[in-house]
Amino acid sequence: MSDALVIRGGRPLQGTLPISGAKNAALPQMAAALLSDKPLTLLNLPHLSDVATMATLLAEHGVELELAQEGGASHLTLTAARVRSTVASYDLVRRMRASILVLGPLLARTGSAKVAMPGGCTIGARPIDLHLKGLRQLGATVELRDGFIDASAPHGLTGARIVLPIVSVGATETLMMAASLARGQTLLINAAREPEVQDLARCLVAMGAEISGIGTDTLVITGKPRLGAARHRVIVDRVEAGTYAIAAAITGGRLHLTGARRDDLPAFLQVLEDVGVEVGEDSDGILVGASNRRLTGVDLMTEPFPGFPTDLQAQMMALMAVADGASMITETIFENRFMHVPELCRLGANITVHNASAHVRGVMGLSGAPVMATDLRASAGLVVAGLAASGETIIHGADHLDRGYERLTEKLSRCGADIERMRLS
Ligand code: EPZ
Numbered sequence: 001m002s003d004a005l006v007i008r009g010g011r012p013l014q015g016t017l018p019i020s021g022a023k024n025a026a027l028p029q030m031a032a033a034l035l036s037d038k039p040l041t042l043l044n045l046p047h048l049s050d051v052a053t054m055a056t057l058l059a060e061h062g063v064e065l066e067l068a069q070e071g072g073a074s075h076l077t078l079t080a081a082r083v084r085s086t087v088a089s090y091d092l093v094r095r096m097r098a099s100i101l102v103l104g105p106l107l108a109r110t111g112s113a114k115v116a117m118p119g120g121c122t123i124g125a126r127p128i129d130l131h132l133k134g135l136r137q138l139g140a141t142v143e144l145r146d147g148f149i150d151a152s153a154p155h156g157l158t159g160a161r162i163v164l165p166i167v168s169v170g171a172t173e174t175l176m177m178a179a180s181l182a183r184g185q186t187l188l189i190n191a192a193r194e195p196e197v198q199d200l201a202r203c204l205v206a207m208g209a210e211i212s213g214i215g216t217d218t219l220v221i222t223g224k225p226r227l228g229a230a231r232h233r234v235i236v237d238r239v240e241a242g243t244y245a246i247a248a249a250i251t252g253g254r255l256h257l258t259g260a261r262r263d264d265l266p267a268f269l270q271v272l273e274d275v276g277v278e279v280g281e282d283s284d285g286i287l288v289g290a291s292n293r294r295l296t297g298v299d300l301m302t303e304p305f306p307g308f309p310t311d312l313q314a315q316m317m318a319l320m321a322v323a324d325g326a327s328m329i330t331e332t333i334f335e336n337r338f339m340h341v342p343e344l345c346r347l348g349a350n351i352t353v354h355n356a357s358a359h360v361r362g363v364m365g366l367s368g369a370p371v372m373a374t375d376l377r378a379s380a381g382l383v384v385a386g387l388a389a390s391g392e393t394i395i396h397g398a399d400h401l402d403r404g405y406e407r408l409t410e411k412l413s414r415c416g417a418d419i420e421r422m423r424l425s
Contacts, residue, residue: 005395005409007386008418009368012253012290015415017244019259019285020046020406022237024311025196027098028173029203029234030054033063033078034105035181036207038229043075045234049402053096060092061085061102083110090116090147096403097121100128100170103149104178107140112152117144122375124334130171134162138175138182159184159223167192167304172219173200180209182223191219194305195264199235206230238264240405242312243380245269245288246319247412249277250388254289255415262286267308271316274298275323295319297327297362304333314340314381320360321349322388330357340378343371347382347389365390373397376404383408387417396424 021044031054033040045051055065055076062084066077086106093099093116106113118128132142132149138157143150159182164171172192177200179186191197193215201214207230210222241260248255249272262269262281269279272288276295280287297320302310310333320327321344331337338358341351346369350361368391373379379400386393398421401408409419 002396002424003398004422004424005383005386005398005401006420006422007368007383007393007395009387009389009391009393011387011416011418012251013248013255013387013412013415013417014253016256016258017411017415019236019241019244019257021234022046022196022199022239023048023050023404024169024239025199025234026051027054028101028177028196028200029232030058030078031101031105032177032200032203032207033058034061034080034083034102035109035177036227036229037081038227039077039079040207040229041075041077041231043073043231043233044236045074045076046237046406048404048406049399050096050098050404053092054098057088057092057099057102060089061106080109086110086113088115093118097126100131101173103131103151104135104174107135107151107153108157108178108181111154111156113149114151115149117147117149122339123337126334128170130164130166130168131174134164134171134175135178137162138178138186157182157223159186159221161187162189164188164190169194169197172197176201176204176211176219176221179221179223180204180211180227184223186221186223188219188221189217191217192304193217195235195238203230203232206232235264236260239309239311239377241265241286242268242309243315243384243405244411245272245286246312246315247384247387248288249275249290249295250319250322250384252290253416254287256285256287258285260286266306267303268312271298271300271308275319295323297323297325297360299328301330302333310334310337311377313337314377315384317341317351317358317360318344318381318385318388321351321363321385322366323362325362327360327362328357329360332356339374340381343378343382344385346371347385347393349385367391368393370394370396373400376400380405387412387419
């Protein structure tokens with residue numbers, strides 16, 4: 001039985017809330033350790049269940065992992081001196097789809113990889129055809145059999161010109177890692193520009209890769225015969241920062257989100273300001289505070305970076321649920337990312353979904369109720385809603401939050417939230 005979070009809402013959040021390292025930057029960088037036989041040290045890694053799952057998977061491939069403490073912070077050194085196994089089991093891929101990120105590095109380093117085919121998940125079908133097509137363009141043979149992706153390139157990969165038909169974070173990461181060890185130059189056109197993709201590119205460059213165009217939609221990767229040792233600091237988690245920014249706004253509070261960077265959240269912070277939230281920045285991070293007027297609903301659409309991030313859509317919907325007037329929230333990245341809607345309605349929100357758009361009619365307030373978390377960001381949306389709701393909200397399925405929010409209850413309690421975790425029998 002999963003844990004539940006119990007929130008007694010209505011308390012404005014105040015104070016300083018430190019933002020952790022980014023999950024979605026950490027996971028591909030951990031996988032990148034497979035590209036080199038020399039150590040990769042990652043600083044600012046968050047303590048999350050997804051990070052632990054990736055560590056377990058890498059250990060199965062023969063990567064040695066060493067966790068060390070330095071000045072109060074922990075960092076992980078990953079050494080893939082020898083790749084022991086090139087098989088990623090269904091058990092781990094099923095637990096975490098991001099396990100697919102070992103495919104490119106394993107193939108590029110050893111000439112073969114067998115990774116269980118990930119299925120769909122609660123937010124959508126999430127195919128991986130672009131990863132596979134790109135690897136084929138780099139010269140690999142890729143077959144699907146017995147539930148596995150069986151990829152081989154016994155004579156190594158060769159650089160190619162690859163045009164991605166849609167922007168994909170994962171496909172960009174897979175191909176960038178694979179191309180780093182390919183012969184010759186790879187041109188990756190219509191690449192994703194998310195801060196996590198840029199951070200992976202910087203990590204690869206620290207390992208000795210040659211990548212230009214970082215931060216643009218065209219990456220030029222000049223393959224190297226081998227990569228070396230590196231030390232890299234993982235960027236802060238913009239989704240965690242955005243979630244707590246909404247927590248400050250929805251409770252009428254004020255938070256200093258230390259470590260957060262305005263440049264990582266351009267469209268999101270613009271929407272917050274349009275809604276009527278005060279947003280500032282200092283050398284330590286971002287300041288977010290409610291103004292004394294009621295928030296107003298605005299329309300928004302999720303898009304690849306620098307557009308509004310899909311990973312903050314559920315949380316923003318919770319805020320729109322209590323704003324004045326109506327707002328239309330359109331999800332363009334994933335086809336089923338509205339699982340939080342019926343749960344928000346249980347708390348008193350007035351939201352109807354039509355195809356890819358949710359029409360939110362703002363209500364004066366939410367009231368606590370038991371709700372069910374279905375995935376990581378849907379759960380985060382319920383947490384911020386619960387923080388604003390009167391009375392008690394019980395969020396079942398709290399384990400989803402452990403995948404992406406480090407010390408969530410502790411961070412929120414320190415800023416004045418009444419939140420606790422309960423083990424239900
Ligand atoms: C990454 O997923 C993130 N995960 C997601 O975070 C995030 O929501 C997503 O990017 C979008 O920003 C990690 O970084 C580990 P995509 P990813 O490939 O790479 C379609 C969270 O809550 N597509 O950019 O899987 C796909 O179906 C998570 O932290 C194909 O059609 O996302 C989707 O519609 C959830 N074929 C769109 O592209 C492919 O081969 C974008 O997906 C690949 C993707």
